[in-house]
Amino acid sequence: MLLKVSQPQVRGVAVVCSGADSAVVRREIINAVSSVLGISSSRVSVTAMKHNNGG
Helix, strand or coil, rough: CCCCCCCCCCCEEEECCCCCCCHHHHHHHHHHHHHHHHCCCHHHHEEEEECCCCC
């Protein structure tokens, strides 16, 4: 018998991606993540991915 299903509460999100060097891209990602997850934009951190050139 199932009494209750509870979802985990999201406290914050960290996103690492290429393209995050641009302030516009960062803002769009923050807006999208905060809207989808229903959290404040201050709880979303977006950082640019560092590229390793194999050297």
